[in-house]
Amino acid sequence: MATIRDVARAAGVSIATVSRVYNNQTLVNPQTAQHILKIAGDLDYVPNPAARSLTTRRTHTFGVLLPDLFGEFYSELIRGIDLIAHRNGFQILLSSFFRNSEDLVMTSKAMLGRIDGVIMMATDERSINTAAKVRKKVPVVLLNPCKMIEGCHAVAVDNVRGAKDAVSHLIGLGHRNIAMVAGPEENIDARDRLTGFRQGLTEAGLDPGAALVVPGDFRELAGYKAGATILRHKPRPTAVFAANDGMAIGLLASLREWGFGVPDDIAVVGFDDVALAGFMNPPLTTVHVDASGLGGHAVEMMLEVLAGGADSETRRIVLSPSLKIRQSCGTLDPAQLVRRPLMEPRPSNRDDATPRLQGEEEVQP
Numbered sequence: 001m002a003t004i005r006d007v008a009r010a011a012g013v014s015i016a017t018v019s020r021v022y023n024n025q026t027l028v029n030p031q032t033a034q035h036i037l038k039i040a041g042d043l044d045y046v047p048n049p050a051a052r053s054l055t056t057r058r059t060h061t062f063g064v065l066l067p068d069l070f071g072e073f074y075s076e077l078i079r080g081i082d083l084i085a086h087r088n089g090f091q092i093l094l095s096s097f098f099r100n101s102e103d104l105v106m107t108s109k110a111m112l113g114r115i116d117g118v119i120m121m122a123t124d125e126r127s128i129n130t131a132a133k134v135r136k137k138v139p140v141v142l143l144n145p146c147k148m149i150e151g152c153h154a155v156a157v158d159n160v161r162g163a164k165d166a167v168s169h170l171i172g173l174g175h176r177n178i179a180m181v182a183g184p185e186e187n188i189d190a191r192d193r194l195t196g197f198r199q200g201l202t203e204a205g206l207d208p209g210a211a212l213v214v215p216g217d218f219r220e221l222a223g224y225k226a227g228a229t230i231l232r233h234k235p236r237p238t239a240v241f242a243a244n245d246g247m248a249i250g251l252l253a254s255l256r257e258w259g260f261g262v263p264d265d266i267a268v269v270g271f272d273d274v275a276l277a278g279f280m281n282p283p284l285t286t287v288h289v290d291a292s293g294l295g296g297h298a299v300e301m302m303l304e305v306l307a308g309g310a311d312s313e314t315r316r317i318v319l320s321p322s323l324k325i326r327q328s329c330g331t332l333d334p335a336q337l338v339r340r341p342l343m344e345p346r347p348s349n350r351d352d353a354t355p356r357l358q359g360e361e362e363v364q365p
Helices: 004-011 015-022 030-042 049-056 072-087 101-111 125-134 159-172 188-203 220-232 245-257 275-279 291-311
Strands: 061-066 091-096 117-121 140-143 153-157 178-181 239-242 267-272 285-288 316-319 322-324
Touching: 004 015, 004 030, 015 030, 061 072, 061 101, 072 091, 072 275, 072 291, 091 101, 101 125, 117 125, 117 291, 125 140, 140 291, 153 291, 159 178, 159 188, 159 239, 159 267, 159 285, 159 322, 178 188, 178 220, 178 245, 220 239, 220 245, 239 245, 245 267, 245 275, 291 316
Parallel strands: 061 091, 061 117, 117 140, 140 153, 153 316, 178 239, 239 267, 267 285
Antiparallel strands: 285 322
8 A cells, every 4th residue: 555655755755745645724725735635646555544643632532321222213323423424424333231330431442542522411410410511521412411510512402393393293182091101210311201191291381290100211111012001000090191202112122012092092102213213103293303314413513512612602502392293093993992801912923822922021010
């Protein structure tokens, strides 16, 4: 492979001049720079990023730390980050920390020295504490933080507003007995969506303390297991708000296996509007979150910080979600809903017809 020395020799200039051309310095005559770039192209020369970083003190790489990489929401979030980063000449170094404090600290330390800044989802105290430590070394932009850190930009989703809109829609359809499948208690998104759920009930004159809230963890299996709890509750809810689409999709599968129709027997609303939501049977009504835009805003904030240095004013952007109405809610008044007794699950092709996911314990209502 051609080296910077080869380019300098062939172009009849010094190594320093070639370096200035690739580091976007303005000290090189435009005609000379064009001549050098042509020679470099003929030689298939590729600048060494490590050497460039020593000169510019920039790696042109962002670190991205997320709690998980599984699911369509994270895929869209990463896509938005990567799109805007590449558009501005940056790469991303991606990792997850799987809710483990030690993994989070080790991963963040491993990134230092290889990145210009970190974009980090900080929805709990553990990740906030780590972000505060990383901030002492490199700039940090927070995604959906549970609280702000001095000197850190942040971009978040108005989860309270989105949850209230979902509940208000169900109440507008005539539902009064509305249950919720909640997310993990330590997660700020889950807490805000639970707050919005309760506020929506309160504003409609309903008692939020009387509503059934089933704990979950944002995964499909949690929604699937919640189905049995919801169906055996007395009186049985006529509608369910799930704190994310993953749990809503799991709930739909559970209700179907128990022989209950959506929305004829129970209405279901999710949150996030992942791509799969519109292809469910029935298509899922959900709160739309622009996950790709969330990631893109975070990168734009990081670029502002790098351009402005320490004088960059700290900002927080809050994105407003919108309700995407599909068929999983229906339009019937709950008085018209069919009141079916709890039944045995519909037969399946498996040897045992008990509704459960492969590798999981049996779910008994």
